[in-house]
Amino acid sequence: MPYQQITIRDHGSESNLFARRAFFAFIFVIALILVLLSNLYHLQVQRHDTYQTRSNDNRISVRPITPNRGLIFDRNGILLAENRPTYSLDVLIEKSGKPDKWLKSLADLLTIDEALQEKFTKKLKRRRRFKSLTLKNNLSEQEVAKFSVNQHKYPGISIEARLTRFYPYGEALTHALGYVGKINKKELVDIDQAGNSANYAGSYDIGKQGLERYYENELHGTIGYREVEINSRGRILRTLKVDAPIPGNDLILTLDIDLQKTAQAALKGRRGAVVVLDPKDGGILALYSNPSYDPNLFVHGISSKDYSPLITSLDRPLINRATQGRYPPASTVKPFLALLGLEDGLVTETTTIHDPGFYRIPNVKRKWRDWKKWGHGKVDLSMSVAQSCDIYYYDLAYKLGIDKITDFMGKFGFGERTGVDIHEETGANMPSRGWKRGQHNQPWYAGDTISVGIGQGYWTATPLQLAAATATMANKGIIRPPHFVMQQRVQKADQNDIINTEDPDRPPITLTDEKNWQIVLNAMEQTVSSVRGTAHKIFRTAKYTVAGKTGTAQVIGMKEDEEYDEKKISERNRDNAMFIGYAPFDDPQIVIAVALENAGHGGSEAGPVARMIMDKYFNNKDKLIANGQ
Amino acid sequence: MVNNPAKRSIWFRLHIDGPLLVGLLILMSLGLAVLYSASGESTNQVFKHSVRLGIGFVAMFILAQIPPMTYRRWTPVFFLFGITLLIAVLVIGIQSKGAQRWLNLGVTRFQPSEVMKLALPMMMSWYLSQYHLPSRFKHIVIGAIIMAIPTLLIAKQPDLGTSILIASSGFFALFLSGMSWALLAFLAAMAPVAVYVMWTFFMHTYQKQRVLTFLDPETDPLGSGYHIIQSKIAIGSGGVQGKGWLQGTQSQLEFIPEPHTDFIFAVFSEEFGLLGVLGLLCIYIFIIARGMYISVKAQETYGKLLAGSITLTFFVYIFVNIGMVSGLLPVVGVPLPLVSYGGTSMVTLLAGFGVLMSISTHRRLLAQG
Numbered sequence: 001m002p003y004q005q006i007t008i009r010d011h012g013s014e015s016n017l018f019a020r021r022a023f024f025a026f027i028f029v030i031a032l033i034l035v036l037l038s039n040l041y042h043l044q045v046q047r048h049d050t051y052q053t054r055s056n057d058n059r060i061s062v063r064p065i066t067p068n069r070g071l072i073f074d075r076n077g078i079l080l081a082e083n084r085p086t087y088s089l090d091v092l093i094e095k096s097g098k099p100d101k102w103l104k105s106l107a108d109l110l111t112i113d114e115a116l117q118e119k120f121t122k123k124l125k126r127r128r129r130f131k132s133l134t135l136k137n138n139l140s141e142q143e144v145a146k147f148s149v150n151q152h153k154y155p156g157i158s159i160e161a162r163l164t165r166f167y168p169y170g171e172a173l174t175h176a177l178g179y180v181g182k183i184n185k186k187e188l189v190d191i192d193q194a195g196n197s198a199n200y201a202g203s204y205d206i207g208k209q210g211l212e213r214y215y216e217n218e219l220h221g222t223i224g225y226r227e228v229e230i231n232s233r234g235r236i237l238r239t240l241k242v243d244a245p246i247p248g249n250d251l252i253l254t255l256d257i258d259l260q261k262t263a264q265a266a267l268k269g270r271r272g273a274v275v276v277l278d279p280k281d282g283g284i285l286a287l288y289s290n291p292s293y294d295p296n297l298f299v300h301g302i303s304s305k306d307y308s309p310l311i312t313s314l315d316r317p318l319i320n321r322a323t324q325g326r327y328p329p330a331s332t333v334k335p336f337l338a339l340l341g342l343e344d345g346l347v348t349e350t351t352t353i354h355d356p357g358f359y360r361i362p363n364v365k366r367k368w369r370d371w372k373k374w375g376h377g378k379v380d381l382s383m384s385v386a387q388s389c390d391i392y393y394y395d396l397a398y399k400l401g402i403d404k405i406t407d408f409m410g411k412f413g414f415g416e417r418t419g420v421d422i423h424e425e426t427g428a429n430m431p432s433r434g435w436k437r438g439q440h441n442q443p444w445y446a447g448d449t450i451s452v453g454i455g456q457g458y459w460t461a462t463p464l465q466l467a468a469a470t471a472t473m474a475n476k477g478i479i480r481p482p483h484f485v486m487q488q489r490v491q492k493a494d495q496n497d498i499i500n501t502e503d504p505d506r507p508p509i510t511l512t513d514e515k516n517w518q519i520v521l522n523a524m525e526q527t528v529s530s531v532r533g534t535a536h537k538i539f540r541t542a543k544y545t546v547a548g549k550t551g552t553a554q555v556i557g558m559k560e561d562e563e564y565d566e567k568k569i570s571e572r573n574r575d576n577a578m579f580i581g582y583a584p585f586d587d588p589q590i591v592i593a594v595a596l597e598n599a600g601h602g603g604s605e606a607g608p609v610a611r612m613i614m615d616k617y618f619n620n621k622d623k624l625i626a627n628g629q
Numbered sequence: 630m631v632n633n634p635a636k637r638s639i640w641f642r643l644h645i646d647g648p649l650l651v652g653l654l655i656l657m658s659l660g661l662a663v664l665y666s667a668s669g670e671s672t673n674q675v676f677k678h679s680v681r682l683g684i685g686f687v688a689m690f691i692l693a694q695i696p697p698m699t700y701r702r703w704t705p706v707f708f709l710f711g712i713t714l715l716i717a718v719l720v721i722g723i724q725s726k727g728a729q730r731w732l733n734l735g736v737t738r739f740q741p742s743e744v745m746k747l748a749l750p751m752m753m754s755w756y757l758s759q760y761h762l763p764s765r766f767k768h769i770v771i772g773a774i775i776m777a778i779p780t781l782l783i784a785k786q787p788d789l790g791t792s793i794l795i796a797s798s799g800f801f802a803l804f805l806s807g808m809s810w811a812l813l814a815f816l817a818a819m820a821p822v823a824v825y826v827m828w829t830f831f832m833h834t835y836q837k838q839r840v841l842t843f844l845d846p847e848t849d850p851l852g853s854g855y856h857i858i859q860s861k862i863a864i865g866s867g868g869v870q871g872k873g874w875l876q877g878t879q880s881q882l883e884f885i886p887e888p889h890t891d892f893i894f895a896v897f898s899e900e901f902g903l904l905g906v907l908g909l910l911c912i913y914i915f916i917i918a919r920g921m922y923i924s925v926k927a928q929e930t931y932g933k934l935l936a937g938s939i940t941l942t943f944f945v946y947i948f949v950n951i952g953m954v955s956g957l958l959p960v961v962g963v964p965l966p967l968v969s970y971g972g973t974s975m976v977t978l979l980a981g982f983g984v985l986m987s988i989s990t991h992r993r994l995l996a997q998g
Contacts, residue, residue, distance in 0.1 A: 010761065013762075014761060014762040014930060015925075015933075017762050017763055017807050018762065018805060018807075018924075018925065018930075018933050018934075018937070019925050021804060021805045021806075021807060021937075022805060022921050022924055022925050022937055025801070025804065025805065025921070025937065025941055026917070026918065026921050029914075029917055029941070029944050030914070032944075032948050033910055033913075033914065033947075033948075035957070036910070036948065036951050036952060036955070036957070037906075037907070037910065039952075039955050039956075039957050040864065040898065040903060040906055040951075040955055041903065043861060043864045043865040043955060043956075044864060044865055044867055044868055044869060044898065044902060044903040044906075045868070045869060045903060047865050048865055048866070048868045048869075050865065051861065051862050051864070051865025051866040052865070052866045052868065054862045054865075054866070055862050055863070055865075055866035055878060055879055056878075058859075058862065058878070058879065058882070058884050059878045059879075059882055059884075229878075229882065230882070231882040231883045231884075237882065
């Protein structure tokens, strides 16, 4: 080494060498900068559009704005279904950190039981990035206040408010209004198939029952959108554009909450249903089925603790007895049969029969009993209705034959759904030869017709059907199908449009002699006004005129000579009490059908229910007149 | 010291290289403007950054006063001091975010690898300038060993970015000292082997992940690919003219990770577009050209090698940073020089420029001496 160092340094050549190397290096630098530039050119010029789009996708988020669900009012403008703000506790785990850091102290602050905590930890495992999760729903105002004070201790946890359905009258209206609940998987598929997914993008709830379900499309409204600028953590920084949602239509019902509450009170502690109609337009003034339940339980998802008694109860509160209850109509069908008898010419107003207390078909040994053991004696049409003579109708039905009965009762809507605007409805059963062949694979026997004559046997009807048929009778053949919704209010920015529910314009029932209507109606009036009428006692003190018909339906079959003793048989095998009626007699304004399960006699049990409601109706009316309306 | 005031400008007497100073000042003002935007219009951060710039300038000014001869004399001591610190870091350093890079000085934390950014090129220049150029194979090998010691110590911390910068500075000294082209070609051929060795023995899992993500960021757009994708979206969406100062949505809405430090170039290109990028690169090229000029004009081999090495390392910062932000290179923690927010690296860089200025302004004195 030392030897080599002796050689004299050639500064000139070293400088040259260095300059060359420096030059190479600089060229290399320029070359690499060109590489960088060409890549940047590629990004900023050639692929600019792609990245521009992706940048906007990053920044702009389209958020749905849930439309406000339409409200439901009664005929006097009283709110029956409203939207109330409810509060939920939402957690953004990216900001809050792991639950073990805060969940315990939060659970002490608010009541968050272990089941909720567990549910939350489960949800946590399959959450989406930057999507907040609900820890607890439906916070009380106290909890909201408590949390708000302590919010600074829990970053990433916030209280979110949204509107949810509330039914202020609770169980009084459940079977009419139904309720909304969380959209389930099946409903999601249905929404998808109907092409409505976009419209439900911001919706949590959907109508599950009753009017809420029937008018789902009208009540739901149209979704709006908000274009917002968000940052990388999904926080909304500002709104760029708003496409306002259109609220759902408000429903204004024909229902009168006052009558509805009266009906509820009248049925307290009993199983049964009441339907009150306005015969002039078919509007339902009240429809109540007892027992009922609180629909608000379903809005936030019912707990199994609340749900299991509802499904296991022998009283079956979930059934809408007014539209789904299949009751033997019993003697309430007698006016209709009388009308058919008149129409067919088998009887006239003055035709009389002798009632010894039982009836026999010629050449048949079996006896059919009258409810009055010793018979009514000499009975004409008016008496047969007013005193509810069974023998008269055994004979009439036998002579008419099932075919004519089926056909004629069909015109009054028996055996068919009324088409009322809720889906929970059955057509019950109007028996016929074909039906029996199909159902039981048996021929129709004459004896079957005898039972049909007093509204028993295979014949069943819903209270709604009975009310609708009674309205048609009171209207002398003009059919006004029952419905809940009087009008819809379409919400608009400046004014509201009103859509009135259109009358379906069904052809009326015509008779060969239109005078026959009045004959039957007079007979129904006699039920109330004549001293021996089955509903006389009930309406004796009424300030209005009433026409009606009582019915007492056997629930269990009885041998021909067996006696019915209320005390001896179990409560659930007792007779059903039925009543149909309208008032005032000369200008029908209100039609009522009542069915009470295992209550006993129609006149003494179902009649008072009708009386209470009619009293309320006419009282209210008098008040209105007194107030100068 | 002997002086000839008649011939020298005021700048020369202050030992300030005028063109270099102008280049640096333009660059830093640009940096402050971008930082203001990238930090979410935080005057606080801009102020802090300005203070550090001031400290850096003072360091630069002081270092410019010291003649290269003095540097040369003290180089071995300085280098050994640096190595000692690096070893100290491995033994008693502070751990943070999975790396052990800092020494606790009581008042503040200190990153000894920054010292090595100057100490290694000085040491290489010191060693290589002992022999005449072109360096012989033996000296190249010994030089490589000198360079390998701090590089490996820093890689061990681990700090891949800094070790790349340190290794480059050593390599540039070797290259400028006339290392033979045949050897260079051989090393280039050996590169794949080196990559394999690095991958298998030296790289940490997170570093490997960075490389894998770099190769295809879209495979994990919300995970480890997120940074690169968002950064490319920022650059690409800037287009030719850019979205305008303070108007970059990617940066203002915090889609860009660490927008004010390592990824500040993404902010810059989003807001100023390709035209702004061209301007920025021109300033960088100007500074590099001036640095290379100084190195060529230096009259002593030590000064030549040191100036060249510092200048070219400055370029490595630029290339690695822009390369990683625009998706050409894997993400390694290298700041955009004199633009990124971050104290120590900027002070080191300015200190380096102080040494450059010293070499530039002490030329004639040396010749006379």
